Amino acid sequence: MSGKKAQFKIQQMAFMVIAVFFFFILVGMAYLGYQYKGVQESFQKLQKEEAIRSLQVLTELPELSCSEEYLCIDEDKIYALASKKDYGNKNFWPIASIRVYKIYPSFEGKEILKCPAPECNYYEIYDSKQTNIEEYATYVSLCRKVRVQGYTYNQCDIGKLSVGVKIAEVTK
Numbered sequence: 001m002s003g004k005k006a007q008f009k010i011q012q013m014a015f016m017v018i019a020v021f022f023f024f025i026l027v028g029m030a031y032l033g034y035q036y037k038g039v040q041e042s043f044q045k046l047q048k049e050e051a052i053r054s055l056q057v058l059t060e061l062p063e064l065s066c067s068e069e070y071l072c073i074d075e076d077k078i079y080a081l082a083s084k085k086d087y088g089n090k091n092f093w094p095i096a097s098i099r100v101y102k103i104y105p106s107f108e109g110k111e112i113l114k115c116p117a118p119e120c121n122y123y124e125i126y127d128s129k130q131t132n133i134e135e136y137a138t139y140v141s142l143c144r145k146v147r148v149q150g151y152t153y154n155q156c157d158i159g160k161l162s163v164g165v166k167i168a169e170v171t172k
Contacts, residue, residue, distance in 0.1 A: 044167075051136045051165040054095055058161060059140055064125075066143050066154070073100060073159060075144035082123040083116040096133040097164035098125040102142060104158040133164040 058064060059071050063081065066072035078100055101112075102121040113120045142159035145152055 047165060047167070048134075048136070051095065051134075051163055054163050054165075055136060055138045055161060058098065058163065059138075066141070068154070069141060069143070071138070072141040072143055072156070073161065075142045075157075078123045078125060078142075079115060081125050082114075095126075095128075095163050096130045096166050097127045097135070097162075099123065099127075099135075099162040099164075100125065100140075100142070101160045101162065102157055103139070103160050130164075130166050132167050134167050135162050135164045137162040 059073060064073050064077055066074045100123040110119075110121060112122045115121075115123045137160050140159050140161045141156045143154040143156040146155040
């Protein structure tokens with residue numbers, strides 16, 4: 001009789017060990033799920049910070065910037081870049097799109113007119129044709145050289161530099 005009792009105690013202890021083992025597996029899976037969510041949030045935050053930093057970098061690029069001022073884009077340069085159809089290798093730009101809008105005085109009550117065209121107010125410098133992108137923007141000065149009665153000066157408008165980045169797809 002005591003042999004059966006001992007065997008029952010061994011079975012009871014084995015089931016208890018298995019139950020504790022499954023409990024720790026469930027706790028471990030919940031912890032990993034929580035950590036995975038944190039990694040995804042961190043990735044999206046880093047992506048956003050990179051896009052915002054790229055706005056400043058783009059305004060300082062020699063291909064786009066004015067030489068005299070901070071956060072100034074040379075409109076003559078972006079006009080030349082926007083008129084080229086093949087500008088923008090996928091490996092050259094680490095972003096999905098670059099657009100420049102004339103905000104003032106060209107945007108008042110007008111529809112968006114893509115450059116190069118007379119009286120245009122929108123420059124598309126680069127577009128990778130990606131879907132699922134989010135755009136970040138900053139205000140800049142859009143300056144161009146103007147010559148009036150023998151004098152050359154910078155005529156500046158207010159513009160908006162917009163950078164699109166591909167949003168990471170969240171998998172669950």
